[in-house]
Amino acid sequence: MNATPRKDRSGRPRDPGVDRRITAAAMQVFGRVGWAGFGIEAVAREAGVGKASVYLRWNSKEDLLTEAVASRFAPIAEIDNGDVHADLLELADLLLDLFTGADGLAARRMAVESHATPGIAQRWQKVRESQVRAARAIVKRAVARGELDPRTPVTLLLDALSGAVINHAIATPPHLRARVEQDRRRYAGELVAFLLASLRQMPREVPGE
Amino acid sequence: MNATPRKDRSGRPRDPGVDRRITAAAMQVFGRVGWAGFGIEAVAREAGVGKASVYLRWNSKEDLLTEAVASRFAPIAEIDNGDVHADLLELADLLLDLFTGADGLAARRMAVESHATPGIAQRWQKVRESQVRAARAIVKRAVARGELDPRTPVTLLLDALSGAVINHAIATPPHLRARVEQDRRRYAGELVAFLLASLRQMPREVPGE
Numbered sequence: 001m002n003a004t005p006r007k008d009r010s011g012r013p014r015d016p017g018v019d020r021r022i023t024a025a026a027m028q029v030f031g032r033v034g035w036a037g038f039g040i041e042a043v044a045r046e047a048g049v050g051k052a053s054v055y056l057r058w059n060s061k062e063d064l065l066t067e068a069v070a071s072r073f074a075p076i077a078e079i080d081n082g083d084v085h086a087d088l089l090e091l092a093d094l095l096l097d098l099f100t101g102a103d104g105l106a107a108r109r110m111a112v113e114s115h116a117t118p119g120i121a122q123r124w125q126k127v128r129e130s131q132v133r134a135a136r137a138i139v140k141r142a143v144a145r146g147e148l149d150p151r152t153p154v155t156l157l158l159d160a161l162s163g164a165v166i167n168h169a170i171a172t173p174p175h176l177r178a179r180v181e182q183d184r185r186r187y188a189g190e191l192v193a194f195l196l197a198s199l200r201q202m203p204r205e206v207p208g209e
Numbered sequence: 210m211n212a213t214p215r216k217d218r219s220g221r222p223r224d225p226g227v228d229r230r231i232t233a234a235a236m237q238v239f240g241r242v243g244w245a246g247f248g249i250e251a252v253a254r255e256a257g258v259g260k261a262s263v264y265l266r267w268n269s270k271e272d273l274l275t276e277a278v279a280s281r282f283a284p285i286a287e288i289d290n291g292d293v294h295a296d297l298l299e300l301a302d303l304l305l306d307l308f309t310g311a312d313g314l315a316a317r318r319m320a321v322e323s324h325a326t327p328g329i330a331q332r333w334q335k336v337r338e339s340q341v342r343a344a345r346a347i348v349k350r351a352v353a354r355g356e357l358d359p360r361t362p363v364t365l366l367l368d369a370l371s372g373a374v375i376n377h378a379i380a381t382p383p384h385l386r387a388r389v390e391q392d393r394r395r396y397a398g399e400l401v402a403f404l405l406a407s408l409r410q411m412p413r414e415v416p417g418e
Binding site for chain 1: 240241245320324330337365368372375406410
């Protein structure tokens, strides 16, 4: 996410390995216990670092958790294959990995609990808006390339794509997670084909707004 | 849900008004604090009844919570308008009401937390399976009537429909809930039209398995 090395609060450059260990631990702790049990001490213990190492990097547990989850969604902004099918496939696959993978419970909890959590709500809303903008940009570029109709219902398309993935993740009991993981690419492929088929039903129109 | 009056554990008929007050309170408490803070005492206080009134009706907080959430999903099994468009519209509207309405946070929490909650996981899995069967029956009847192709991807269709609703609910910050509530029927209509358009793209085949 950051090209220049970040500094800790004492002004020293941060070790990205330790950063990652702490954010990974934050996802695990939050996934396990939710916001009610989330705290710097539990995260430090999980990461095998001292509490001071966490406090040198993040002002609060709200900042730490938001950044940890946001970093997992960040690659959405980098999707750009010049082809709508490839872009939506990559988006579906990324979201499947996120919601059904090792950090899935944390990602799903954040999706559900964030609005109800003071201190998290506003921070997460900003992150969410930037993810939605990045996903909408995928569709807008496809319209600009003439691949999709300018009247494409962008919100519906992205609700159906992200939502199907979340629903698929929610519907999967833990003992079937490994199978879902194996089947990820097939599911993503069928989902994207299904959604693009709906768009092809639209009466054709010359692209350009 | 029950045609015959239920009895409490002392053998007396239960007052459905009190039952409803307790299950409504259970949804509110669970929505507010999640499983970590859920308990019979908090529910009894919220419902304005004594703890004994709750214990006469439910063996455990796990049973109470599962039944409270299940009762809100139960109407899915009753959807049968003899027309796939009307059926899917009713399903989308019911799910929108459930996930964005007053009990939305409890419904979303259950969707996310249930697998990770011992004592809830198995109970909820059973309820979920009966909901999924009821939703699949809607599509199967449409195939039997010749409205949909026998090769309709049932799981994808229902993942996209339920998922879009959940995503829509998750994306809506509390201050926009009232507007989403007003817009519910329009959103459901557009979503169902979008998904049915995809199915119409399938090459036609004579229905019947």
